Amino acid sequence: MQTVSCPGCGAAVVFRSHASVMAVCEYCKTTVLKDADSVKDFGKMSAVLEDYSPLQIGSSGVFGGRAFDVIGRIQLRYAAGMWNEWYLLFEDGSAAWLGDSSGQYTLTTEKTASNKLPAFADIVVAQTYEIAGLSYLAAEVRIADCIGGQGELPFKVGPGWQAKLADFRHGSNFLTLDYSDVVQASDDSKVDQPALYIGKAVTLSELKFQLLRDEDVIKASAGKFRGKITSLNCPACGSNMDYLPGLTANVICSRCHSQLDSSGTVAQVLASADRMSKLNTTLELGAKATISANSYQIIGLMKRKDDENTVWTEYLLYSARAGFLWLIETNQGWAKSQVLADWPLWYHGESATLANKSYGKLYEYQAKVIYAAGAFNWRVVVGDSLKAIEFGNGIRKLAAEISADEITWSLSTPVAADQIRAWFGDNIKADKAGKFANAEETIATLSPQFIFWLLLFNAIPLLSDFESNWWVVGLGVAAIYYPAKFLGPAGKGDE
Ligand SMILES: [Zn+2]
Numbered sequence: 001m002q003t004v005s006c007p008g009c010g011a012a013v014v015f016r017s018h019a020s021v022m023a024v025c026e027y028c029k030t031t032v033l034k035d036a037d038s039v040k041d042f043g044k045m046s047a048v049l050e051d052y053s054p055l056q057i058g059s060s061g062v063f064g065g066r067a068f069d070v071i072g073r074i075q076l077r078y079a080a081g082m083w084n085e086w087y088l089l090f091e092d093g094s095a096a097w098l099g100d101s102s103g104q105y106t107l108t109t110e111k112t113a114s115n116k117l118p119a120f121a122d123i124v125v126a127q128t129y130e131i132a133g134l135s136y137l138a139a140e141v142r143i144a145d146c147i148g149g150q151g152e153l154p155f156k157v158g159p160g161w162q163a164k165l166a167d168f169r170h171g172s173n174f175l176t177l178d179y180s181d182v183v184q185a186s187d188d189s190k191v192d193q194p195a196l197y198i199g200k201a202v203t204l205s206e207l208k209f210q211l212l213r214d215e216d217v218i219k220a221s222a223g224k225f226r227g228k229i230t231s232l233n234c235p236a237c238g239s240n241m242d243y244l245p246g247l248t249a250n251v252i253c254s255r256c257h258s259q260l261d262s263s264g265t266v267a268q269v270l271a272s273a274d275r276m277s278k279l280n281t282t283l284e285l286g287a288k289a290t291i292s293a294n295s296y297q298i299i300g301l302m303k304r305k306d307d308e309n310t311v312w313t314e315y316l317l318y319s320a321r322a323g324f325l326w327l328i329e330t331n332q333g334w335a336k337s338q339v340l341a342d343w344p345l346w347y348h349g350e351s352a353t354l355a356n357k358s359y360g361k362l363y364e365y366q367a368k369v370i371y372a373a374g375a376f377n378w379r380v381v382v383g384d385s386l387k388a389i390e391f392g393n394g395i396r397k398l399a400a401e402i403s404a405d406e407i408t409w410s411l412s413t414p415v416a417a418d419q420i421r422a423w424f425g426d427n428i429k430a431d432k433a434g435k436f437a438n439a440e441e442t443i444a445t446l447s448p449q450f451i452f453w454l455l456l457f458n459a460i461p462l463l464s465d466f467e468s469n470w471w472v473v474g475l476g477v478a479a480i481y482y483p484a485k486f487l488g489p490a491g492k493g494d495e
């Protein structure tokens, strides 16, 4: 341990690790660089943004039987959100990184590569790479901006510093290649190797964490509880919607469909949406269910379609005790699905293996988001399309969803319609015949509603300009909507 005086304010700045080259003064945020025999002022570091993480500098835990302390942190932002890299110091002086992204954690330590590692530009998501003796699947590539730092760190970072990262998976094994410092020489043979970090997906409880920030501390600094369903007002239209502070940074307003970023203390509009009709769904945003004795609420929903224009609905449910769960409603029935932290092994063949069970390939198709509303733990954009590959073993299905930046795996099992009724009780809009509202929906059946909303939106200026004439507009809308509803293709509840 080494204590120096902050060149900015004179306060004591402690370097606990020999490997640390910089530390951020906790009083004046000056970045203090440690040289062999001097201390330099490297300018001010931006304060970290409140992000509801339970971790903090000073938290401690145990990994592989060895105790560690959290001594530093960098906060990074990329297109789909924000995450932390926490710098850990073990009692034996070695170091590790704990990635902390919306409640998902990975612990890695730096290793020396034995073989030549791929160049950043050559990495293709979902392709297989031999690294450190294992076949890893490229899971994610991203370029992120450092937006803040705290404590001590083993390299120089500051405003404008960019991280270029590629994550790889093999089952629960996790690996990161860090290209942030790689210099691309004109001669290809001179390209530096990226830094290599190897580890695994972990949970806070398996790391036996102590001195975490508790709910009240997070509430005191963020104004909200982490992971507790909370309302925010859409900055674009003022309507109220639910999200989960610290877990679902991406919110799509269910009324005006603006894309919002709720990662800060005030929600910000990322993009306003084209006018879009609100689509009817069997289950609605906010609907509550009791599943395996846990209370869940629907916080996000989206409709997607495949190459053959078959439409299905996906509902994102959240339980404070049990976390996230997806319900998927297709014209074949219902399924529940969970995103996997431990990945199946798959090498582009006709089968994937999970927990020693083989899943045969069933289908491959493009899945395009045609409607989304509510809160999500990743960026959902209407119009975005990704490749989906499904594998089956009996009634269980594995699905890989592959975009240019990322692959995710989920495991689903069918759920009987009666079970859905039992879970949601009165929250289901089943029609008189007892069939679910949109069990066999196609886009065409939505046209009456679409016309209605289009008219209503177009009428809004009229309404505000000629308040006394609102009923004329209302009649006009009704005159067009009702015939369309009755004469059109079987609408909701018409049977
Ligand atoms: Zn200072």
Ligand SMILES: [Zn+2]
Pocket (backbone or CB within 6 Å): 234, 235, 236, 237, 238, 239, 253, 254, 255, 256, 257, 258
């Ligand atoms: Zn809105």
